[in-house]
Amino acid sequence: MDRQAYLDQIESMIRGLDQDGYEITDEHTRGWEFYFIRHELDQNRVKDVDRLEITLYKKSEDGQFLGSATGEIPEGLGRDEILKALQDLLFQATLVRNPVYSLNQPDSCAPAPQESEPIDLAEIAGSYIRAMKQVPETAAEDINSYEIFVNELTTTFRNSEGIRIRSRRPSSMIEVVANARRDGHEIELYRNYKSGTCDSDKLVRDLTETLRCGRDKLEAGPTPKLGTATVILSTEAAVSLYEYFLYQMHAMLKLRGLSTWELDRPIAEDVIGDRITIRAVTELPNSSENRLFDEEGARITDKYLLTGNIPRSFWGPRQFSQYLGLEESFIVHNFVVSGGSRSAADLRKGDYLELLEFSDFQADPMTGDIAGEIRLGYWHHDGKVDVVSGGSVSGSLKDYLKEMYISEETVQYNSAVIPAVTRLQNVTITGVKDPD
Amino acid sequence: MKAPFSPYLAGIAPCMKQLVNDLGRDYDYVSVLSTDSVGFTVVISQHNKAVSNSNMTTERGNVVRVRRNGLYSEYAFNQVQPDQADRMADQIRRALEAQMALLEQTGSGVYSTGPVQDDPITLFVEKETGTLPEKADIQGLIDLLTRVSDQGMQADPGMLECSVNARSTHISKMFLTANRDMRQSYVYSEASIMNAAANQDGENRMVYEGISACAGPEIFEGLLDKGLEINEKTRKVMEAGHVVPGEYDIITDPGISGLIAHEAFGHGVEMDMFVKNRALGKDYIGKRVGSDLVTMHEGALCADSVTAFAFDDEGTLAGDVTEIDHGILKTGICDALSAVRLGIRPTGNGKRENFAHKAYTRMTNTVFDSGEDSLEDMIASIDYGYLLEGTESGMEDPKHWGIQCIMARGYEIEHGKLTGKVVAPVIMTGYVPDLLGSISMASRDRRVDGNGACGKGYKEWVKVADGGPYLKMKARLG
Numbered sequence: 001m002d003r004q005a006y007l008d009q010i011e012s013m014i015r016g017l018d019q020d021g022y023e024i025t026d027e028h029t030r031g032w033e034f035y036f037i038r039h040e041l042d043q044n045r046v047k048d049v050d051r052l053e054i055t056l057y058k059k060s061e062d063g064q065f066l067g068s069a070t071g072e073i074p075e076g077l078g079r080d081e082i083l084k085a086l087q088d089l090l091f092q093a094t095l096v097r098n099p100v101y102s103l104n105q106p107d108s109c110a111p112a113p114q115e116s117e118p119i120d121l122a123e124i125a126g127s128y129i130r131a132m133k134q135v136p137e138t139a140a141e142d143i144n145s146y147e148i149f150v151n152e153l154t155t156t157f158r159n160s161e162g163i164r165i166r167s168r169r170p171s172s173m174i175e176v177v178a179n180a181r182r183d184g185h186e187i188e189l190y191r192n193y194k195s196g197t198c199d200s201d202k203l204v205r206d207l208t209e210t211l212r213c214g215r216d217k218l219e220a221g222p223t224p225k226l227g228t229a230t231v232i233l234s235t236e237a238a239v240s241l242y243e244y245f246l247y248q249m250h251a252m253l254k255l256r257g258l259s260t261w262e263l264d265r266p267i268a269e270d271v272i273g274d275r276i277t278i279r280a281v282t283e284l285p286n287s288s289e290n291r292l293f294d295e296e297g298a299r300i301t302d303k304y305l306l307t308g309n310i311p312r313s314f315w316g317p318r319q320f321s322q323y324l325g326l327e328e329s330f331i332v333h334n335f336v337v338s339g340g341s342r343s344a345a346d347l348r349k350g351d352y353l354e355l356l357e358f359s360d361f362q363a364d365p366m367t368g369d370i371a372g373e374i375r376l377g378y379w380h381h382d383g384k385v386d387v388v389s390g391g392s393v394s395g396s397l398k399d400y401l402k403e404m405y406i407s408e409e410t411v412q413y414n415s416a417v418i419p420a421v422t423r424l425q426n427v428t429i430t431g432v433k434d435p436d
Numbered sequence: 437m438k439a440p441f442s443p444y445l446a447g448i449a450p451c452m453k454q455l456v457n458d459l460g461r462d463y464d465y466v467s468v469l470s471t472d473s474v475g476f477t478v479v480i481s482q483h484n485k486a487v488s489n490s491n492m493t494t495e496r497g498n499v500v501r502v503r504r505n506g507l508y509s510e511y512a513f514n515q516v517q518p519d520q521a522d523r524m525a526d527q528i529r530r531a532l533e534a535q536m537a538l539l540e541q542t543g544s545g546v547y548s549t550g551p552v553q554d555d556p557i558t559l560f561v562e563k564e565t566g567t568l569p570e571k572a573d574i575q576g577l578i579d580l581l582t583r584v585s586d587q588g589m590q591a592d593p594g595m596l597e598c599s600v601n602a603r604s605t606h607i608s609k610m611f612l613t614a615n616r617d618m619r620q621s622y623v624y625s626e627a628s629i630m631n632a633a634a635n636q637d638g639e640n641r642m643v644y645e646g647i648s649a650c651a652g653p654e655i656f657e658g659l660l661d662k663g664l665e666i667n668e669k670t671r672k673v674m675e676a677g678h679v680v681p682g683e684y685d686i687i688t689d690p691g692i693s694g695l696i697a698h699e700a701f702g703h704g705v706e707m708d709m710f711v712k713n714r715a716l717g718k719d720y721i722g723k724r725v726g727s728d729l730v731t732m733h734e735g736a737l738c739a740d741s742v743t744a745f746a747f748d749d750e751g752t753l754a755g756d757v758t759e760i761d762h763g764i765l766k767t768g769i770c771d772a773l774s775a776v777r778l779g780i781r782p783t784g785n786g787k788r789e790n791f792a793h794k795a796y797t798r799m800t801n802t803v804f805d806s807g808e809d810s811l812e813d814m815i816a817s818i819d820y821g822y823l824l825e826g827t828e829s830g831m832e833d834p835k836h837w838g839i840q841c842i843m844a845r846g847y848e849i850e851h852g853k854l855t856g857k858v859v860a861p862v863i864m865t866g867y868v869p870d871l872l873g874s875i876s877m878a879s880r881d882r883r884v885d886g887n888g889a890c891g892k893g894y895k896e897w898v899k900v901a902d903g904g905p906y907l908k909m910k911a912r913l914g
Contacts, residue, residue, distance in 0.1 A: 040547035045510040046531040071489035074496035257596035360831035373840035430681035430914030
């Protein structure tokens with residue numbers, strides 16, 4: 001049976017139930033994957049997978065509460081089994097009591113979603129494979145292995161309020177491990193790039209820089225016990241800093257009291273550095289998250305969330321947004337952090353520790369605590385530059401945001417545009433050796 | 437009772453066997469892994485309640501693996517026409533041939549790999565369990581979790597939220613080749629409680645812990661007691677300060693011992709990394725990597741945990757590998773294809789995120805052996821240091837043996853006694869052989885936790901468990 005006819009059949013069965021609302025989300029993934037060791041194919045894979053998820057809603061008798069239950073309808077069920085699964089979901093929905101809220105309504109002003117042509121998986125995968133062969137390897141620096149994932153995601157969303165959306169988008173990822181070696185000592189660097197399709201030039205350019213970092217890492221000495229230092233972040237690790245700002249604007253964190261930020265009130269007092277502006281956007285060039293509607297059928301628009309450290313709009317799923325009284329809210333996927341007033345070159349003045357590689361750099365979206373083991377950094381001091389590794393950075397972004405400087409230049413990492421350079425003052429550094 | 441094997445999988449078994457036969461005419465190895473795992477998630481907090489019949493291990497689908505000319509290829513799908521195995525075989529051939537055409541166009545060579553073991557095995561395992569997830573009393577569970585959440589809100593005046601999350605899965609998997617028919621079913625359950633509170637300075641503090649077992653939803657009855665423990669920890673963490681960066685004597689609780697086991701010589705000896713020359717452990721087999729007190733096991737048979745399967749996702753029987761014996765690195769863990777490439781036997785560690793994902797070498801239970809010391813003696817032996825607990829995250833570095841563990845709390849020890857002072861959070865970094873080499877005491881008791889999920893790099897999330905006793909060592913904290 002044609003998939004849309006199958007969904008029609010299921011929607012008809014749902015309408016026959018005593019429910020007070022429903023959402024149907026059907027996603028088809030068509031994927032090609034290639035796994036390489038050096039440049040030899042280790043394994044190839046094809047993925048052809050459907051996933052159908054239903055949420056049923058049921059109001060309490062007094063109308064004060066709305067229950068819901070979500071379930072995946074596995075492939076291969078017969079009509080009676082599907083009906084039983086739906087009845088079970090409906091029963092479970094009666095057990096759940098959340099304050100009442102409403103589902104998204106069709107947006108008459110929204111552009112009609114157009115289903116694009118099928119994605120050419122072979123072309124995208126071929127671009128990745130060819131790009132990897134262009135990376136300028138040498139005997140001392142080369143590619144260890146890489147894994148290519150190219151997906152076409154076709155999504156159908158329907159709800160009881162009349163929303164009907166069908167969209168298709170590419171989503172790709174390549175994971176690359178690079179090596180550098182000298183005198184019997186070998187190091188590795190890890191990269192993971194997500195995007196819509198393959199941007200060959202960007203990939204080759206970045207991996208060329210990665211190999212250069214590998215050469216430097218071979219020369220790295222232990223990070224000195226600096227106590228505190230000015231830290232510069234200029235890689236994708238900095239995205240998690242800005243995600244802290246983004247998630248402090250999330251309706252669920254606000255509702256739970258995990259964000260104390262208030263609309264139109266500065267998020268911190270006595271700020272002497274740059275202030276942060278974040279805008280949600282519908283599309284970014286080649287982002288894997290480009291879409292006109294969110295997972296609940298809400299229209300995504302370009303919207304300022306934070307301007308100059310002042311919250312302008314919280315965001316999030318329909319339920320929590322309504323609890324906060326938010327209008328026209330949606331789930332943010334792409335966001336842009338505005339650049340600051342100084343150049344990246346200006347921010348790289350004085351003594352500072354520029355950190356390029358971490359084992360895993362994290363900024364906790366609920367507490368603002370940051371932490372990361374240093375795998376490669378450049379300690380600029382007294383007119384010299386030492387390449388360093390080991391030790392860690394830690395502290396709280398709540399403290400650091402009071403004197404945080406960001407470059408006017410920005411850079412895109414898939415679904416996020418952030419300042420190319422972020423400078424934090426007085427960051428706690430747990431070093432490995434005593435300073436010279 | 438026994439966890440019954442999926443009737444759905446039993447129903448499609450003839451079709452899948454036919455598929456193996458059909459594809460066997462064109463390929464010199466064919467296997468099918470079929471999965472049908474059902475379960476639920478119930479989340480109760482002060483601000484939201486949610487019920488779902490999905491969680492990270494619920495799935496229904498199939499993955500075919502074939503080999504030709506030294507190349508292994510896979511096709512993952514979940515649309516099955518039980519009477520049309522021949523059409524499905526054609527579809528798989530065409531899809532894989534299309535990929536071959538691209539590889540030819542791009543001039544890509546093949547990393548040739550020999551045939552995997554396929555000696556005959558017939559296995560049918562239905563493990564003992566209590567309640568089945570599909571028969572669970574969801575109403576009763578919602579009531580219980582609501583009580584736990586309400587109890588959590590009493591932990592401290594600064595409490596903002598207590599979120600309780602319970603998940604249970606009845607797993608059924610079937611692995612078929614020309615020579616193997618392996619079927620298993622088992623149930624595992626896990627639950628977590630997260631207390632979130634704001635201290636007097638407006639800083640948010642989290643306490644997160646859980647319970648888990650290879651058992652049914654009946655284990656959730658222990659959540660009220662667990663909640664009381666977490667409430668006590670929440671009160672302590674509210675006045676936590678920050679650790680002064682430096683090197684300290686530390687004691688790790690069994691959860692943190694498990695985190696170190698996982699990050700150090702879990703990831704460090706995943707032998708698909710040996711194939712790619714990405715793990716330093718490859719050059720240290722037979723050499724010292726820890727003190728005499730360090731003995732470490734890995735395998736699905738090591739503990740009755742969330743990952744206590746009978747066979748892995750490549751049809752290899754579950755194992756129990758001694759990775760480190762009294763400080764000496766003995767061997768690693770291995771998936772089936774890496775075993776062929778390395779010329780060794782697979783260890784039962786080939787795992788997939790789900791049927792649609794590739795199998796890699798992955799951990800199951802990674803556990804330090806117990807020692808002979810008491811926790812009291814261990815604390816008494818420290819002049820100044822910390823007792824660390826509460827796993828937040830960790831990151832592996834098999835190539836350089838760096839380690840990063842982020843822990844929720846550290847309890848100060850001074851002159852052999854706990855002072856009552858707490859620091860939070862705590863980041864521990866170091867060089868793995870230095871860390872394990874510094875282990876000087878190990879307690880008699882041992883615990884294995886299975887609430888976490890493990891990624892390979894930043895993807896491919898699977899259930900794992902890890903643990904050990906309390907361990908005393910030296911570490912760099914920040």
